[in-house]
Amino acid sequence: MDLSTQYLGLTLKNPLVPSASPLSRHIDSAKRLEDAGASALVMYSLFEEEIRVEDELFDTFLYNQDIGHAEADSYRPFPEQHGSIIDNYLAQLNLLKQSLDIPVIASLNGVSAGGWVDHALEIQQTGADALELNVYYVAADIDESGEEVEQRYIDTLKAVKCCLEIPVVVKISPYFSSVANMVRRLESAGADGVSLFNRFYQPGIDLESLDVTPQLQLSHSGESLLAMRWIAMLHNKVDLTLAATGGIHNADDAMRLLLAGADVTHLCATLLKNSPEYLATILLQMQQWMEEREYESVEQLKGSVSQQHAADPAAYERANYIEVLRSI
């Protein structure tokens, strides 16, 4: 049985690609993913915001230590050389490339035009097989229109594309008035693929301190339906490759997304919750599902239940609300 799939111009041996997660921070867990059958690996994201914070840290606590006291013009030694988040990221990318045989896709989250391009180039130079632009942008400015937000994506993508040779996939959130149109615009702007969808971690309120605190909530299985719908509707309507991400926890989830038209399915929470080896289980179950139904290849089933090919194409477009209520 041929499980291979085409993704961003790369031929992957199967569609299971662990998405950006702490598992790529350590070579041993990355190796375990590869051994379990992962066909490629998306590295944890390099956040420009973190780099900014680090810059501030260096500026305040390294380069400007002087408070104007005669007895001391600094309070900590000034290292001749020191690493940084960028250095560490590139070093880890390099190490992953050297340790793994599968393609490594770097992931970058930027906030400024300059930041995207500079870091993307360094990532390419270090040997990444592709770059995921993880556009983790909360449009918090009430004066910024949806159009402006979209344009920000397009501009960023263009800026990166024009200086990179490796393929670029854009990971977006579902919070667009028209997701499909947005994807098409990204395609026109040169994206080699899109990854649907980014999840925003939602902050919470600490009832004791009344502080707004960050919360880490892993996805759950049902969440992948959102990506499934949009992938189904986009399949064959756009030319770029489609990755499904968010809430793919088991073989059933993954199969649904492939049927809807995804080229790859990203796994994250389930591997963190279970183990890197759980990828092998999912892969095995997928194979079993395909064997039982006598599918020959992934290519064969990819998009077979997309909107274009579904028995009831309108089901994807229907709001579905009434159906769901009736079923309760």
Place this chain on the structure above:
Amino acid sequence: MIKNPIIIDGNHAAALIAHQTNEVIAIYPITPSSPMGELSDEWSSNGKKNLWGAVPEVIEMQSEGGAAGTVHGALQAGALTTTFTSSQGLLLMIPNMYKIAGELTPTVFHVAARSLAAQALSIFGDHSDVMAIRPTGFGMLSSNSVQEALDMALISQAATLESRIPIVHFFDGFRTSHEVSKIESITDETVRAMINDDLVQQHRDNGMSPDHPVIRGTSQNPDVYFQARETVNPYYRKMPEIVQSCMDRFAELSGRQYRLFEYVGAPDAEEIIILMGSGCEAAHETVDHLLAKGEKIGIIKVRLYRPFASETFLQTIPESVRRIAVLDRTKEPGADGEPLYKDIMTTLADRAMRDGNPMPLVTAGRYGLSSKEFTPAMIKGIFDELKKEQPKHHFTVGIRDDVTFTNLEWDASFVTDANKNVTRCLFYGLGSDGTVSANKNSIKIIGEETDLYTQGYFVYDSKKAGAVTVSHLRFGPDPIRSTYLIGDNEAEFVACHQPFFLERYDMLDNAAQNGVFLLNTQHGPDAIWERLPHKVQQRIIEKNLRLYVIDAYSVAEESGMGRRINTVMQTCFFAISGILPKDEAIDKIKLAVKKTYGRKGRRIVERNFKAIDSALANLHEVATPSETGSSAAPADSIPQRASEFVKSVTLELIAERGNQLPVSLLPDNGTWPLGTAALEKRNLALQIPVLDENLCIHCGKCPFVCPHAAIRSKAFPADAASDAPESFKHVKIKGREFPQDTHIVYQVAPEDCTGCGLCVEICPAKDKSQANRKALNMEPYTPQLREQERINWDYFLKLPEFDRNQVKWRTMKGSMLAQPLFEFSGACVGCGETPYIKLATQLFGDRMMIANATGCSSIYGGNLPTTPYTTNEDGRGPTWNNSLFEDNAEFGLGFRLAVDQHCEHAKILLQQLSHELDQELVQQVLDADQSDEVGIYEQRQRVATLVDALKKLDSPPAHELLSLTDYLVKKSVWIIGGDGWAYDIGFGGLDHAMASGRDINILVLDTEVYSNTGGQASKATPLGAVAKFAASGKSAIKKDLAMIAMAYENVYVAHVAFGAKDMQTLRTFMEAEAYPGPSLIIAYSPCIAHGIDLKNNLKQQDLAIKSGHWQLFRFDPRRADEGKNPLQLDSKEPSIAFNEFADTEVRFSMLRRTHPEQADEFMRKSGEQARTRFDHYKQLADIDYKNDAVLTQLPEKE
């Protein structure tokens, strides 16, 4: 033109050679020599190798005494070894120096010469310290400039190896150690050629080894000690010749020729001055100037001071000389002259005695103590004096001595021509605005890009929060010998980086005619003139200054630089000064920025560039009118309650006129009045807390955490505030423990607040419908708010203090009603130490005696011009003294012994006199329970009655008792210092004081690092933290001082962290003070050295506890007597991972960037260590004392 120029300071210069020519370096931090050790440590940790390809081993010791011992040992074991020190540090090395010299061991100690602590400590430069080592047998070689610090370091290293006599190579603290200068570097080949490897081998061969064993350090008897002491004479006789030959060899290699004594002047000079150190440079400059005018004068620069080469000296001095002034930069009270004078006198007298020729007239003078200015005008004054018929003998110069009339007069307007081609620039900045580092950077740019010689010298005030810096920069085509500040009418360029300085400093007095004045101000070129103080306008017109303005804060803000204006001001300097072509200069600034931040700080580079470009666009020249505007000079507001002394001395110091104060006005024994910090309204805050009295729950936490005692509470009868200003926010107090009509107010001292925001951070009272609003909120410090709160604060001060007998001390609200007797110190904004001291003064201040170890707490506690300890309305308050760094526990123990002795003696006298006094009163006095505030109050009342009664008795015992009655009231002895003192240099004494069992209270302000000298590691520094002298992370765990103290079993021991658990801190202080034996409070104190923003001070303490980095506990020996476990654990087991704490502090997180693997390992170990330490304490706290559980748990014998 300089070959191979480098731009460094004197410390850097000496350290370069020291590191290159040694194998072992034993160090200990002390100002101003610390940078030599820091650089050596950094170089070694970066793998920099010495001449022989090995990385020198650098070790920090527990004291200079320890460093000297280690040096001695390493030398004896055959390693080339060095150390660096100053002042008291050098004194601590003396015992070993005798040994090292006695054993004819080659070594060089590099000393940044500094004043010794006498009537006061001073960190500044003179020769008091090096003069104290004259008898040790060390050679003494003086450097007069940064170039010489480099050259003599090498010459001394070569000479010590050849002569086998150890050398102290010294240069003036700050003036040379910290002067940034462009000098010629020494090539590795020169160093190589100067150091003879045969001699190095000889040193090794002389080292101790069991393979060729010897015995040294024997004990000798009257039969041979004397003769053995004389064996070294040939070495000393030969040494001057050796040093000169090294100087000659160095001259061949480098082109720079030095002599043991160097004469500069007319060959037929009649009057000369002899001196040593940086003053020689100013004297040289003056002589050059006067020679050109045809004067027959000269100077002799003394370089090799020990051994004193009399013959060479006599050969140096021109035959024509008739009159000599010998200048010493030191003072030996009671001596009939200072050391250099006496040596010269002896030499000349000796010659006169031998050849019978008449002696020249020789006078002795003192100058330049504690970096006192020594200018060409003063030098000219000395020459003028020498020309008089009866020149003054044993004179001083540079001060006005109206007590013993020693000082010479000098014409302050005299200047030399040396600076006529020099551009002189003065910059007034804040310590925190980066002015000094920007200027160092400018010196580097100009020094590297032009053939100009450069000089930078930086003057600081003694505050840590809001420190003011004045940078003195000179650039010129010839070597700059001006080892003095830029004076009146001399600065071609004056920059004022902070607008409010205009009212505080007469900076334009320094401006030269037709000079430039650059002002940072929010007012544009059209609006500024009217806003300038009258005097400033006058100076601008008189001196025809070109005035430029820039709104640097706006430019910085808009460029994303926040409040960092250094790049903006630096750009303006280059744009206006014309030292470099403007465009070239701008390119160089940008290049320097790029070099500093590189690709890692790409965003910082971008915003600096933006700031640079924007600075140029926003720099405006102001068309200055020919007449001053209407604005009048501000009236001096002299505080009414100030004493005559304060008016004539303290206020003069505050006004920067201390140099003009005559001797008669200064205390003769170092005693100063209290409460002067309150006179200095520094207005540092950009925001101050504003109270919403309707939300306030009267918890007392804000005054508790305030590091500067700038927010306070007071409770008073409502009618006492009937005439309160309308904006005075007093309300009925919450709580039934107060009388019905009691009101309370929480009031900020707006002009003393530093704006740290800790009070707002701790405030627990949140607005129910607006979570970001509290009972206290930071609001912009506008002139309106300042005026309103200033009035309120004045009113607050006038309200009566709450009766201490009524205070519920065990509550935060109650205890915070007590007046702090430590206020408005110069400590850092958000300081983690001062809240503890302030608390102690609130609780016990009226009976406190404080022994304070040298360090941050002695600087913010006792550095002039103003000091924070103050008195209550009865005139009582803490009495404070700083002895030394190393002896503080012993010093404080001495207080206790004296007090106890006086008290016991008073009791005996009282008993003797009891038949003449009210028997009941006597008994009450003798039996008084003074364990609480009421008891102390009542005892004071009784003692007052007793005093009245005693005055009526006319007998010797009654008179004697009268002088001791104060001691019948409890005195609370406090021994305060940092971890450098308690864990390291003072540990021996601390240990002994604790073991004494006497009633002393030891407060260790544990910042886990030597804070005051710039963050060097101490034994309190935690595992894996980066500190100076531990650049690759401290590899040993933090010493557990508390556990050591607990081993005594009779010491009250506690760990506190005021920001984590305030009530535990309060309770600890009360228990510790009440404990009738030794108490040790180890107080966790966040510090800027941790690499944190101190606005997070409280949060960091909380994280430290939660991660197990710090534990809270109290060990009270009294509990054991009650059958209870003396140890009570007050914090819970670690609830967060160690890295959740450590990642928030740069001292830990930096290691991940420099030594990632080590950092991971340290982090893991630190986590384990935190857990282990907690478990250990928990196990101890869980032991059941009632049931002798410990004993019953022992296994039975088989």
